[in-house]
Amino acid sequence: MAPALINANPVVYEKKERPARSRPGDGDFDEYATEFIDQLEIFDILQICLCEFTYHNIDIKDPEHPYSLEELKVITEDAIEVDDKRSYVRVTFTPTVEHCSMATIIGLCLRVKLMRSLPSRFKVDIRVAPGTHATEDAVNKQLNDKERVAAALENPNLVDMVDECLTPSYE
Amino acid sequence: MADSTTSTCVKHIETYVDSSSSKSPSLQDASLDALAKLLMNDMITMELLVREMEMYLTTTDNIIRARGILLLAELLTRISSKPLENNTVHSLIGFFADRLSDWRALRGALVGCLALMRRKTDTGAISGSDANAVAQSFMQNLQVQSLGQHDRKLCFEILECLIDSYPHTVMSMEDEFVYVICEAIDGEKDPQCLLLTFHLPKGEDEVKREELSRALMLAFAATPLFEPFAIPLLLEKLSSSLPSAKIESLKYLSFCTVKYGGNIIQEQHNALWSSLKDAIFTSVPSSLTVGPGSQDNKIADEALVLLQKLIQQDNSSFSFLKLILKDKDINMTLKSLSNYNNYDDITVTDKQRLNAIGQILYVSAAASIASCNAIFESIFSELVNGLQQMMQEKDYVPEHNFGYLYICVDLLSACRTLVKPTEITYLDNETWCTMLSSFCTLLTSSFVKTMKESTHSNHTYFGVTGLQILASFPGNFLPVSKSKFEDILMEFNLIITNKFENSSIWKSVLDALVEIGSLIEKTDDYEKIASFDVIVVERMLSLLSSDDLLMPYSLKVEAVSKIGMTNLKYMRKIVQELNTAVSTSLRKYWLDGNSNSTEHAIVLLECYADKLLPWFQNIRDTDNVPMHFALKVWDQLEDNTLFCDSLNEKKLLETTMNAMKHAVASCSEECQSMILDKAFSILSSSTGFLVNESMKHAEFSCRDEWIISLFDSVIIALHPKTHGKNTKEILQIIMRALSNGHIPSAHALGSLFNKVPNDMQYFSVEDAMDITFSKYIGRFSNGDDDNEMGVGNLRLSSVNDELINAHAIIVGLAWVGKGLIMRGHEKVKDVIKFFLNFLISNGHSPASNGSINSSEDCQDLMRAVADSFSIIMSDSEGCLNKKLHATIKPLFKQRFFNMVMPILQSSIVKSNLPITYKSMLHRALAHVISNTPLSAILGEANKLIPLMVDGLAILSADVQNRDVVYSLLLVLSGTLTDKNGQEVIVENAYMVIMCLNKLVFYQHMMLVRETTIQCLTAMSELPYARIYRFRPEVLQTLSRALDDPKRSVRQEAVRCRQAWASISSRSSYCNTAMYIIQASKPYQIWRLSTAAYSCVFLAYLCNFDF
Structure with a gap:
């Protein structure tokens, strides 16, 4: 019954260290300064844990290791373009294998996550990195078509799955 | 008679053996007890009983037979202290041993064997051959690992009993028995059984992994x-x-x-x-x-x-x-x-x-x-x-x-x-010692070279460590000679005095010296102590007085104090030297305001307060070093009457005050009185402090300021029992200084009120209050109304300076209140009354008399009064704490809360004050609430929550209140974590949410916005029915908060939005989850949920193409 393994043994990379931001109480904290939305912030928003049903066979799931997209290098910081003043974000992600059938669902998750986390003024653009997916154009088209995204989000099963994907795993 | 006994006996047997559901376990236990009692009292004999039970023991009905055998076995367990004849025991054990083959009635057989085997010889025990029979039957019939947990446990107990009580029998059986034991234990996982098999001490219910291991x-x-x-x-x-x-x-x-x-x-x-x-x-x-x-x-x-x-x-x-x-x-x-x-x-x-x-x-x-x-x-x-x-x-x-x-x-x-200081002489012939001895010079020179010439901290560190090890061999260990030791110390000394710019090597060398110093002190190595004295300690001391300006003074002091802490003897010398240095630098500073000596004095005094005084307290020294230090400083003040005019180094004065406080605090009562007397005499001989009736504002000279500040420090640090003769004069001097605008005196005043003894006949707290109010506060009041002491008309004063002084007086009074409430004195009510009257009556007659310069000044004063509640309630580092011997009664904060809260509450609710005055009342209230323990707040939550929400709304209008807003908000978020608090919040949900929705955009403080959103997130957990109607509004607010200028606020907003967005679906999720939990065991939940995922996934693969 279980679907075949899409990528049984993904290469797992280490997470990067982050520089600390200044907090109230630090000497250089300015109460009224604006912290613009930057690459790193978008990147942190997109720290989505892939649930077991994406890259792991259901029956041999190892609950200790749900990998995040960062650990699989699906998204890197450099693959994010952001301009706070012009309210624009573009995320380019890299599926782990060329025929990854999860590419659309990952893209959808990314879009939903950004929709929920960014102010409404932002325009979001999600793309598969050029040359990393067999049906690149089709996927890009699907992901950036407002109508189709809206339609997808009216499908309760799909919304549940996306939600599941976006909730942090507490196991 | 005998017949009736027999018939009761039979009835009990039937009750126990009957396994039908009509007989409750307790009833069966009761009959078991009754039978045991009959046996114990010799009403029936064992033989008679067995004969009566014959049918139950031999019937072919498995269940009844099992109950019967169990009954007999349980009875034997209960009468273990009753003597039985040997042949009775013999035939019984024969029976039970034989029954081990009957797996359907095994429990009884096991219990019976165990009961008989555990009998002591004086009451009739089984013989060696009986034990052998049990063992043989055990070996033939039992497959321990195929039994249930309790039976396995009994089996292990039997084995244990055999080994413990019948070793000869066991020895005679040799290997076969060992195999049986191994087979029985193999694969055992139950902790109770493992306790037995591993022979662990019983008693605790839990077996720990370490014990098993x-x-x-x-x-x-x-x-x-x-x-x-x-x-x-x-x-x-x-x-x-x-x-x-x-x-x-x-x-x-x-x-x-x-x-x-x-x-x-x-x-x-x-x-x-x-x-x-x-x-x-x-x-x-x-x-x-x-x-x-x-x-x-x-x-x-x-x-x-x-x-x-x-x-x-x-x-x-x-x-x-x-x-x-x-x-x-x-x-x-x-x-x-x-x-x-x-x-x-x-x-x-x-x-x-x-x-x-x-x-x-x-x-x-x-x-x-x-x-x-x-x-x-x-x-x-x-x-x-x-x-x-x-x-x-x-x-x-x-x-x-x-x-x-x-x-x-x-x-x-x-x-x-390998070298122990006590036993070493024989070592010198060992190969390694001879080798070390011949290479010692070489090693030392190499280490020294590395230490001096290398620029890399890791290299120098190992060089220093090598030298330190060489230097720490005992004095009579010949391979490393005394001259080598001295050479090493010299080299270290050179580094200390010359290489201070390289902090890593300097620190490691100092540490090495400290290590060596404390080691030779511990081992009483006289020769080495002498060398250390001359080479290290003396030179260090000379550092302090030397005029070498290259080496930073702070490093000199650090080196000297660290070396001193290795040994009391060194410390005494060093303290003398330090005292002289403190005096010199203070004197120089006073004379010409020399910035160099300022720095020296600050370094020295900080070292005193932070390192030396705690060290002396630890070693319980009898030299009264702190007292001598304090007296020395006062001597200096006494001797130096000439002060430079422009001494504006506030930090030095503060550091001196701090050192003085700590020094006085660590003195005994007698020493404290000596210091107090000395200080008082200097104070009274100074012209600036003559207590005269004219209360005119007078400018303190620099020297006066030093004297009064240090005097304050002494008062703050006094022990309650310290006997002071001139309390009244002291009080007047302090009040005088306070009305001159000298704020530090407020601390002294508070301490004085906190510590004046109750039993002092000629000067009590009441007297002190009278003086305070009549002379210093009353004079601000109209004098019309005696009951309303100083009804807050401090604003009558028209001179500019008076405003500052009024400020100082308010602060002083706040500290008085703090001192009194901490000791639990009734008079605190006067202080509270004064403050409350001020806040309330001022609001009612905003422009009366018109004598205050402007309403702004009036507001400043009111703010000071409101803030005095914060002074009273919060903990202070600088005075009135345990270290400075304050009298502290438990729960004083709760008491204050209970005194003030009703009045503040009613005046806020009743009054139709202008908003500025109302906000002052709220400011005071917020100080009280945020400093009271949360548990007390929760008790009154139903009254307080509406007030707090009102307060948040009013206070957030003024930037100056932002810290107060934040602390009040923290209390609100605290109530959200408690069940009672949540209930009250639910009652007031509309109000709370409206207030929070506004605070999400509080522009003056990021922490306020962040905490507000956290509160909202917490509120999403409240009962669905009570909060769902606020959902659209909250979501709208949050979507705007996503555009907050600060990142951490945006993050909270995302989290909160998710929480509120999902509240409608959560209830149905919960139901599903509950259903699954009720329906299955934990591992099945996991299976079920993965199954659910896979369904969704397949559905997606088949149908989804958007």
Whole structure:
């Protein structure tokens, strides 16, 4: 019954260290300064844990290791373009294998996550990195078509799955 | 009679044996007890009973037979103290032993056997042959592991009893019995049973992993005969990839090594060494340390322990040590040490290897004198020569000998552990001592060279460590002579005085000196103490007075104080020197405001307060050093009447005050009175403090300010029992200073009110209050109304300065209130009344009398009054705390809360005040609420929450209130974590949410916005029915908060939005989850949910194309 393994043994990379931001109480904290939305912030928003049903066979799931997209290098910081003043974000992600059938669902998750986390003024653009997916154009088209995204989000099963994907795993 | 007994007996038997549901277990227990009582009282005999029970014991109905046998067995358990005849016991045990074959009625047979076997000889016990019969039947009939848990436990108890009580029988059965035991234990997992099988002490319900592990370890090490089996097994376990398994097996091996003895384990040496080497090389960290420091890695630690044990056990033949010394890898590394040159160039793996070898050599050399000899013979001279050669090379760079340096220092520190100060003379003939003696000069010079010339902190560190080890051999250890010791100290001293710009080497040298100093002090090494005195302590002291301006003064003081702390004798000398230095620098500063002496004085005084005084308190010294210090400062004040006019170094005055406080606080009561007397006499001889009736504002001279400030410090630090003669005068002086605008006096005033003894006849708290109010506060009031003391008309005053003074008086009064409420004195009510009246009446008559300069000034005063509630409630570092001997009654904050809250509450609710005045009331209220323990707040939550919400709304209008808003908000978020609090919040949900929705955009403080959103998130957890109607509004607010200028607020907003967005779906999720939890066991939940995912997934694969 279980679907075949899409990528049984993904290469797992280490997470990067982050520089600390200044907090109230630090000497250089300015109460009224604006912290613009930057690459790193978008990147942190997109720290989505892939649930077991994406890259792991259901029956041999190892609950200790749900990998995040960062650990699989699906998204890197450099693959994010952001301009706070012009309210624009573009995320380019890299599926782990060329025929990854999860590419659309990952893209959808990314879009939903950004929709929920960014102010409404932002325009979001999600793309598969050029040359990393067999049906690149089709996927890009699907992901950036407002109508189709809206339609997808009216499908309760799909919304549940996306939600599941976006909730942090507490196991 | 006998018939009736028999019939009761039969009735009881029937009740017990009847297994139908009509008989409750308690009833059956009761009949069991009744039968046991009959037996105990000799109403019936055992024979009679057995005869009556015959049918139940032999029937073919399995259930009844089982109950019958169990009844007999339970009865025997209960009458264990009743004497039985031997042949009765014999036939009973025969019966039960035989019944072990009856698996359907096994429980009774087991219990019966056990009951009989446990009988003592004086009441009739089973014989050896009976025991044999039980054992034989056990062996033939029982498959222990196929039984249930309780039966297994009984079986183990029988085995245990056999072994403990019938050893002869067991011995006669030999191997077969052992096999049966092994078979029985094999695969046992139940903790209760394991307790028995491992022979662990019973009593606690829980069996800990460590206990089991220890028991197994004892079993492994029981006899050297196990060695051929145990060691290979343990080695196999060591090769496991599981860290815990490795650690465990290393522990077992260490234990077994000691138990088996060196000779026996010898055959395994090769295998042991290769496994150990592997473990150490792979698990040692790459940070290099010297000596036995913990490796932060348990595997490495345990492996090194084992290594040392192996060498110690093997002292006669050295076969294990030879393995190490001949090891290819180790030798290769040692040969190529010249490649490990510059610390920075060594790769991480090489560092790890170097550390591993260093640790192995350290542990081996420290194992015993003999092993140390062997190691020295084989490698030491090469090492030292290597070190030497590197230094003599033409193009020598100080960084070029790290490998040699590191290993040498490691070996030296191992040697150091072999030398005990008490027993050393015989050591001098040992090989390693002779070698060390001949190389000592060479080593010292190499270390010194590295220390001085290398620029890399890791190199210098090892150089310093090497020298420190050489210097810490005892004085009568000949290989390192006294002159060498002195040379090393000299070199260290040079570094201290000349190389201060390199802080890492300077610090490590100072630490080394401190180590050496405390070591020789501990070991009473007289010769060395003498040298240390002359070379280190004397020179350090001269540092303080020297005019050498190159070395920073703070470093001088640090070095001197650290050295002093090694020994009381040194410290006495040093304190004298420091006192002189303090006096000199203060005097210089007072005379001409010299900035250099300011800095010196600050450094010295900080050192006093932070290091020396705590140190003296710890050693419970009887010299009264703190008192002498305090008196000395006062002497200086007395002697120096000439003060430079422009002394504006506030920091120095503060530091002096702090040091004075700490010094006085650590004195005894008698010393404190002496200091107080002295201070008071100086104070009263100074013209600035004459207590006259005219209360005109007078400018303090610099000297006056110093005197009054230090006097305040003394008062603050006094013990409540310290006897002061002039309390009234002191009070007046302090009040006078306060009305001159001298704020520090407020602390002194508070302390005075806190500590004035209750039983003092001629001056009480009441008198003090009278003076305070009548002379200093009353004069501001109209005087019309005696009941309303000073009804807050401080604003009557028209002189500009008076405003400042009014401020000071308010602060002073606040501290008085604090002192009084802390000791639980009734008079605090007067203070509270004064403040409350001020806040309330001012609001009612905003512009009356019109004498205050402007309403702004009035507001400032009101704010000061409101803030005085914060002074009263919050904890203070600078005075009125435990360290400064305040009288503190428990729960004083709650008491204050209870006193003030009703009045504040009613006046806020009632009043139709203008908003500015209302906000002052709220400010006061917020101070009280945010400083009261949360539990007290929760008790009153139903009244407080509406007030707090109102307060948040009003206070947030003014930027000046932002800290107050934040602390009030924190209290609100605190109530959200409590169940009672949540209920009240639910009651007021609309109000709270409206308020929070506004605070989300509070622009003056990020923390407020962040906490507000956190509160909203917490509110999403409240009952769905009560909050769902706020959902659209909250979501709208949050979507705007996503555009907050601060990142952490945006993050909170995302989280909160998610929480609120999902509240509608959550209830249905919960139901599903509850259903699943009720329906299945935990592992099934996981299965179910994965099954659900897979369905969704398949649906997606088949249908989804958007």
